[in-house]
Amino acid sequence: MLSVALLSKWHVHWVDYMNEALANPNISIQRVWDEDAHRGEAWAADLGVAFERDLDKLLADPSIHAVIVTTPTNMHKDVIIRAANSGKHIFTEKVLALSVSDCAEIYEAVERNNVQLMISLPRLVEPYYLFAQEAVDQGILGELNTVRVRVAHDGTVRTSKNPHGWLPQHFYDPVLCGGGAFVDLGAHAIYLTNRFGGKAKTVTANFVVPKGYEVDVHAVATVEYESGAIGILETGFTSGAGMFIMELHGTKGTIVVENHKVRMRLAGSEWEEVNDLPARMLMPMEQWVMSIQGGYAPTICKEDAILLTAINEAAALSASTGGRIKLQGVSAATGKAI
Template identity: 30%
Template sequence: MIHYAIVGCGHIANKHVEAIRAAEGAVLTAVCDRDPSRMEPFLAKGIQSFTDMGRMLASTSVDVVNICTPSGLHAPLAIQAANAGKHVVVEKPIALTLEDADAIIQACEGNGVQLAVVHPNRFRPVMKELRRRVDAGAFGRFSHANATVRWNRNQEYYDQAPWRGTRKMDGGVLMNQAIHNLDLLLWLMGDVEEVFSYHETRLRDIEAEDVSVSVLRFTSGALGVIEAAVTLYPRNLEETLSLFGESGTAVVGGSTANWIRAWAFGDQTEREREETIYRIDHDPYGQPGHHAIIQDMTDAVRENRVPAVTGKDGRKALELVLACQRSAEWGRPVSLDALR
């Protein structure tokens, strides 16, 4: 069995608990949080609980540590786990600075442990199908792509925890809400060369931006648009990813990007198109993304292989967010090479 520990017992930790319980060959051994009250449900189930991560690492037979704390705390905790010889699963974003992301990656590589970043949307049935279409060359040359997140996070959401909406711990709408969609954009379209962005804090009483719009050029020459907002009234409207090429069009959307809204390829018959849409419509969620991440990490540890979503993948998404934020702050285009 691969033994897991969770550090940070807030809301997102529940998904990790469910995923560990569902994974074949995995078991939750310990939890850690500075607030003892958050660990009471685990104590009742006989799971070891700690308020100090160092003590947990020293006194348990943990193989993998899942970092589920606010984003600004990811780096020191992930590095501490790696230095103790533990494999690491870190929630998105991998960190809030490239320096911290690089330090996590280097600590894991230096200690010979695996590192996975939680970008679970890659495992959605429609995204796996979309990746197969990209790998088959079905789009031909890409012309452009759009990534859109139009969600609602009201003031009550931000007031629930003091770290939410801050630059130091949250990072803003691109970093906290839209980064999964940006990971998908990069996974499917390849690297970005340059961005030009605007962002504002329009409607929420927070430090970070609540709306952001960017245009970008991929290294392939294709263009792109990113729109992200948590200001939608009165609830989440959509998460959409659209890819356009010389021989293919795909639009995936809904309140979360799980459903096909447009699907046309020169190498597919109408019947094949309808069969794809039917298959996705009847199983839009598939295996929950966190379950897929934990099962993959469990298998990666057993097989001594790299996880499906690596630290470098997490760094790429972070790099794009930071480029957009710097462009908005500086009022000019930003080359991603300048960040590397």
């Protein structure tokens, strides 16, 4: 049984990971820590477990085997490295860190201490992604030239029920978040497109920061890949009918995904709905637990985490300077520029 501590209720996905942990027969939630002690104490009371105010004391406890991290994004590097140096396995909300160099430091600590780190990139286990990836790998679409992914919701849209939108106000803090819609929600578009496109060469981004906000609430980036494919990444907190769209266009055909519905059209044929999709793979948390138990190699890997941050970092620079950013090669083995 994996004895786990929950670290922070800051990110909106805390409830998802808590529920996944509660539902997993191999996980036992034993402790709570939160940078907001009042919030953490109430959370621990709801769960019927102890609250620990001192993170170092919690991490030094040998009865705690692993941690689930949903802290502010700017705390990830410090918290994850401290956890790794204490011999704890780590499951973390995306993004891993706000710079490639920070990712490299995290992985150095993780690998030196021989602990398992999993970043939650859940769309990489979904049937629509698995089908599309298989089609690309088998050359069914021919030479892939364009990938467009849109992930958007209405978190900032003001309603009578939510006058400021349903996202917590701290999601607009540029220091805590390291950005706005693109760095967080846009991460899904980034890691999906990276899987299809391969190594990125350049990034150009436009972030919209409305009056009264300090971060982007909707954004678009284009990524040029060494393969010749172009990625179009769209995201936002301002989409009243927000939905997930993924398009893959190649010389022999096209795949379009709308939410979980998949259509495909090959050259010379008509559109067809694809109903025979692969089974969903194990969720990231399930993969994490199995990797700790041994004998299981997760499908979500270090390269996914590092290249996600590389695009995010370049997009932020592009948006702030108005320029086209050339990416240095990033080693998936070290997280460092090559």
